[in-house]
Amino acid sequence: xxxxxxKLTVNGKEVEGLAxxxxxxxxxxxxxxxxxxxxxxxxxxxxxACTVDIDGKSVKSCTTFVAQVNGADVTTVEGxxxxxxxxxxxxxxxxxxxxxxxxxxTPGMITRAHRLLxxxxxxxxxxxxxxMAGNLCRCTGYQNIVKAISASADxxxxxxxxxx
Amino acid sequence: MNDQTMTPEERAANLKGLGxxxxxxxxVRFTQGKGxxxxxxxxxxxxxxxxxxxxxxxxxxxxxxxxxxxxxPGVVAVLTAEDLAPLGLxxxxxxAGDKQMVLADGKVLFxxxxxxxxxxxxxxxxxxxxxxxxxxxxxxxxxxxxxxxxKSDVVLREDLAGQTEGAHGPRKHHNHIFxxxxxxxxxxxxxxxxxxxxxxxxxxxxxxxxxxxxTCGCVASxxxxxxxxTLYGTFQAPHAIRTVVSLISGxxxxxxxxxxxxxxxxxxxxxxxxxxxxxxxxxxxVTGQPVKWVENRMENLMSTAFARDYWMQGxxxxxxxxxxxxxxxxxxxDHGGFDACxxxxxFPAGFMNICTGxxxxxxxxxAVDGVYTNKAPGGVAxxxxxxVTEAAYFIERMIEVLAxxxxxxxxxxxxxxxxxxxxxxxxSALGWEYDSGDYHTAWDKALKAVDYEGLRAEQAQRxxxxxxxxxxxxxxxxxxxxxxxxxxxxxxxxxxxxxxxFDSCEIRIHPTGSAIARLGTxxxxxxxxxTFAQIIASEIGLPADDITLEEGDTDTAPxxxxxxxxxxxxxxxxxxxxxxxKIRAKAQMIAAYLLEVHDDDVExxxxxxxxKGAPERFKTMKEIAFAAYNQAIPGLEPGLEAVSYYDPPNMxxxxxxxxxxxxxxxxxxxxxVRQFYAxxxxxxxxxxxxxxxxxxxxxxxxxxxxxxxxxxxxxxGNVKTxxxxxxxxxxxxxxxxxxxxxxxxxxPHHPIGAKGVGESPNVGGVPAFSNAVHDAxxxxxxxxxxxxxxxWRIWKIANGLGMHG
Numbered sequence: 001x002x003x004x005x006x007k008l009t010v011n012g013k014e015v016e017g018l019a020x021x022x023x024x025x026x027x028x029x030x031x032x033x034x035x036x037x038x039x040x041x042x043x044x045x046x047x048x049a050c051t052v053d054i055d056g057k058s059v060k061s062c063t064t065f066v067a068q069v070n071g072a073d074v075t076t077v078e079g080x081x082x083x084x085x086x087x088x089x090x091x092x093x094x095x096x097x098x099x100x101x102x103x104x105x106t107p108g109m110i111t112r113a114h115r116l117l118x119x120x121x122x123x124x125x126x127x128x129x130x131x132m133a134g135n136l137c138r139c140t141g142y143q144n145i146v147k148a149i150s151a152s153a154d155x156x157x158x159x160x161x162x163x164x
Numbered sequence: 165m166n167d168q169t170m171t172p173e174e175r176a177a178n179l180k181g182l183g184x185x186x187x188x189x190x191x192v193r194f195t196q197g198k199g200x201x202x203x204x205x206x207x208x209x210x211x212x213x214x215x216x217x218x219x220x221x222x223x224x225x226x227x228x229x230x231x232x233x234x235x236x237p238g239v240v241a242v243l244t245a246e247d248l249a250p251l252g253l254x255x256x257x258x259x260a261g262d263k264q265m266v267l268a269d270g271k272v273l274f275x276x277x278x279x280x281x282x283x284x285x286x287x288x289x290x291x292x293x294x295x296x297x298x299x300x301x302x303x304x305x306x307x308x309x310x311x312x313x314x315k316s317d318v319v320l321r322e323d324l325a326g327q328t329e330g331a332h333g334p335r336k337h338h339n340h341i342f343x344x345x346x347x348x349x350x351x352x353x354x355x356x357x358x359x360x361x362x363x364x365x366x367x368x369x370x371x372x373x374x375x376x377x378x379t380c381g382c383v384a385s386x387x388x389x390x391x392x393x394t395l396y397g398t399f400q401a402p403h404a405i406r407t408v409v410s411l412i413s414g415x416x417x418x419x420x421x422x423x424x425x426x427x428x429x430x431x432x433x434x435x436x437x438x439x440x441x442x443x444x445x446x447x448x449x450v451t452g453q454p455v456k457w458v459e460n461r462m463e464n465l466m467s468t469a470f471a472r473d474y475w476m477q478g479x480x481x482x483x484x485x486x487x488x489x490x491x492x493x494x495x496x497x498d499h500g501g502f503d504a505c506x507x508x509x510x511f512p513a514g515f516m517n518i519c520t521g522x523x524x525x526x527x528x529x530x531a532v533d534g535v536y537t538n539k540a541p542g543g544v545a546x547x548x549x550x551x552v553t554e555a556a557y558f559i560e561r562m563i564e565v566l567a568x569x570x571x572x573x574x575x576x577x578x579x580x581x582x583x584x585x586x587x588x589x590x591x592s593a594l595g596w597e598y599d600s601g602d603y604h605t606a607w608d609k610a611l612k613a614v615d616y617e618g619l620r621a622e623q624a625q626r627x628x629x630x631x632x633x634x635x636x637x638x639x640x641x642x643x644x645x646x647x648x649x650x651x652x653x654x655x656x657x658x659x660x661x662x663x664x665x666f667d668s669c670e671i672r673i674h675p676t677g678s679a680i681a682r683l684g685t686x687x688x689x690x691x692x693x694x695t696f697a698q699i700i701a702s703e704i705g706l707p708a709d710d711i712t713l714e715e716g717d718t719d720t721a722p723x724x725x726x727x728x729x730x731x732x733x734x735x736x737x738x739x740x741x742x743x744x745x746k747i748r749a750k751a752q753m754i755a756a757y758l759l760e761v762h763d764d765d766v767e768x769x770x771x772x773x774x775x776k777g778a779p780e781r782f783k784t785m786k787e788i789a790f791a792a793y794n795q796a797i798p799g800l801e802p803g804l805e806a807v808s809y810y811d812p813p814n815m816x817x818x819x820x821x822x823x824x825x826x827x828x829x830x831x832x833x834x835x836x837v838r839q840f841y842a843x844x845x846x847x848x849x850x851x852x853x854x855x856x857x858x859x860x861x862x863x864x865x866x867x868x869x870x871x872x873x874x875x876x877x878x879x880x881g882n883v884k885t886x887x888x889x890x891x892x893x894x895x896x897x898x899x900x901x902x903x904x905x906x907x908x909x910x911x912p913h914h915p916i917g918a919k920g921v922g923e924s925p926n927v928g929g930v931p932a933f934s935n936a937v938h939d940a941x942x943x944x945x946x947x948x949x950x951x952x953x954x955x956w957r958i959w960k961i962a963n964g965l966g967m968h969g
Contacts, residue, residue, distance in 0.1 A: 020288070027287075036204040037197020039428065041377045042461040046888035049377055077197040091195035095187055098857045102689030103194030104377045104428030110195060133895040136888070138377045138429050139689045141860030142896040 011079030048135030051108035077107035099148035101139035181702030185853035214290035218272035221881020261331025262503035273501030276466030341534035352529035355490030359481030371473035378428025381458030401726025424716035430688035432544035471546030505543030514550025517594035521559035528593035560931035610821035642824035642936025651734025667736035668722035677786030678710040684724010703744030705771030730920035739810035741915035746806035816919035833959030837900040847919035866929025
């Protein structure tokens with residue numbers, strides 16, 4: 001099948017490559033760019049393990065063609081680590097509050113939570129649960145994920161306040 | 165602060181040993197997306213495999229035409245049973261003593277069965293070519309009901325025609341697999357005949373699926389130069405997989421290296437050996453290139469590892485004041501097209517004979533009949549020890565049914581029948597020796613924590629209000645007291661394919677006082693790298709942070725039977741403590757030599773040996789470790805390492821008391837869990853944070869199973885729940901918060917008293933949710949209704965009871 005040229009920004013770096021028109025974004029990320037944080041859990045948009053951030057929106061990359069995001073700005077969980085290599089706030093809070101077990105849903109969870117806290121910096125528990133409902137976890141029962149996101153919100157707000 | 169000024173308590177705290185809610189070491193990788201799961205493995209020249217699967221549940225395979233598929237550029241091979249037959253690999257042995265087709269050999273027995281395996285340069289080409297393989301089928305009559313199957317003239321397993329003896333004794337019918345009997349039939353029937361009260365009910369535990377977020381997969385890589393096969397895969401038992409691969413492929417076992425990388429949840433799904441593994445190995449041997457196979461979600465739900473599907477007919481006898489005198493159970497077990505259940509060899513129905521539960525039942529009888537149908541094979545222990553969740557659900561429903569018959573409070577009925585603390589070790593009527601327990605203490609604590617009497621008063625008021633037309637919502641109080649049997653197991657009665665179910669740990673102390681430990685188990689999210697280091701830290705006094713854990717590589721780890729059935733802590737955890745104790749024993753001799761005293765004149769003190777009566781004279785483990793590598797000590801070999809293969813003397817018996825409070829809308833069938841209290845007694849608690857996390861997760865899986873999750877078939881054998889659109893996995897939105905609690909009754913035979921906890925919440929959770937639904941409708945006449953209790957089925961209960969006016 002003939003290939004097309006795609007160019008996008010992933011985790012702050014410009015990347016380009018050749019892809020079939022039908023190539024899914026998740027496969028382009030994982031197999032061409034070797035960005036293996038986003039995972040494949042269902043291939044039907046239900047589980048959210050493949051969640052990435054595209055131009056300020058949470059998107060399930062298992063049902064998105066890479067051709068659709070030509071020119072877009074894509075962030076994966078790898079892009080949420082601090083510049084010095086230390087864990088970002090959400091990553092640290094997921095660890096602190098035992099918000100993960102097998103780790104398979106975690107990259108999608110954290111990437112979605114990152115966008116949720118941009119959309120709503122002070123979410124209630126109910127808003128967190130509703131806002132995370134597109135991401136499935138089979139291990140944690142969500143209670144500690146909710147706690148981790150809530151603690152992240154507090155920490156990010158405190159950091160913002162200190163900076164102002 | 166240095167060693168001399170710190171108190172023993174401070175030194176112990178620094179170790180982050182037993183009892184510490186130590187943060188997980190795994191998470192630094194996982195939170196950054198730096199896990200290494202099987203689909204992350206990419207090898208040079210790697211090919212992809214994809215299956216052609218049967219759309220029919222029962223059909224003859226008349227012909228398979230590969231031509232169009234082979235013509236697709238990038239397709240390397242298309243394998244069928246004909247290609248595997250010369251190698252003797254078109255069938256494979258199952259864990260249950262049966263055999264299973266790797267690729268359809270003349271017929272198919274379930275929808276989704278593997279028919280052909282396409283190997284191509286990438287996954288897109290493999291999927292394209294799989295579509296082009298032309299298979300000509302001739303449909304056969306379909307049997308999806310095990311009771312029908314036992315009466316039908318239709319022969320499902322023609323390969324077994326005329327065989328009246330199976331792996332587990334006589335076969336009564338061509339679709340019958342085995343009968344397994346435990347306990348005393350005559351005595352139980354006599355008790356039933358003479359009892360004041362007998363309650364009888366059919367309890368169905370429906371077919372479901374573990375559905376870990378990561379599906380099953382592997383990468384097989386045959387190095388034709390060295391003759392060595394490396395097999396990466398989602399294996400819960402990597403060492404057993406190595407032995408199985410060796411036995412069925414003929415490759416020498418030392419030329420096979422099995423590696424389980426990070427595993428994205430297992431829950432029993434990843435115990436078995438699947439056609440994808442065999443085909444990938446063959447394809448790599450044939451092509452000389454690495455071959456990856458990863459099933460998609462639909463393939464996962466349709467073909468690998470269903471769970472449950474037990475029809476349990478029960479009779480429970482009691483005196484008129486509620487003392488249980490006997491229990492009778494006949495189970496019809498739907499095993500699908502092949503008997504591929506993952507159970508220890510001598511237990512074709514797993515540990516279903518734990519079905520007397522937490523109760524002192526003097527006389528009991530259990531019979532299980534295994535049956536072939538046109539459904540997928542599997543029969544794995546989905547987050548439970550072998551069939552323990554079926555057993556717990558059965559007895560906890562029978563108790564409720566008996567309470568209705570006696571018109572008694574179900575909490576009180578449990579209390580008067582519990583095995584008492586002074587009865588342990590307790591010999592059950594169905595053959596187990598319960599190691600320890602204190603059920604009354606746990607039960608009273610649980611009832612008090614939820615204000616049980618207050619809840620019953622509220623429920624009574626609610627019923628009044630409902631009858632008066634003031635509300636359309638009912639309140640259900642779901643009670644459960646469960647006892648598990650985990651940690652298989654003693655080698656004398658537990659093996660899988662002849663491999664004794666011991667487990668292992670090897671510990672090496674490095675000269676500078678850090679360490680590496682390797683185990684025969686493999687974590688799938690349980691946090692072994694965190695918790696097993698804690699066991700070692702407490703045993704040998706080196707900080708957990710200085711101890712690396714490795715599992716899953718058969719070339720480096722000692723042999724073990726893997727992680728399932730809550731066996732890691734009871735078995736490998738015991739091996740870890742025992743290996744550490746061997747190291748401490750040698751360290752004692754080194755310390756005595758360095759301190760110039762007799763071995764018996766030093767004593768252990770958290771992280772050091774000190775001279776008895778002179779605690780200021782001591783050698784820390786760190787100092788001892790260095791001495792082990794730089795001193796010539798008379799009579800001692802250099803170095804400091806040990807290995808332990810632990811064969812447990814008995815299984816462990818974790819227990820718990822769970823209470824669920826549920827609101828149910830009579831008109832819509834919607835449910836809302838208002839409160840869920842989970843008290844677990846898993847003996848010694850290694851890491852409370854991880855225990856709590858396990859409970860949250862296990863109860864959520866129980867919520868799914870009880871309230872909506874099922875593998876459903878239509879009468880043609882079509883899977884109706886093959887995607888996550890139809891197969892219920894709760895989101896954060898439906899999932900309640902849980903309150904966790906505990907009592908501690910250490911196992912008397914485990915080196916550190918631990919019992920295992922990962923599966924308790926699933927075993928106890930399912931009856932707690934289901935009993936809440938039943939309890940809500942009990943005042944209106946409901947006795948028994950089968951799971952899953954989805955909105956439609958709950959609505960049907962209300963409708964059937966005439967509650968819709």
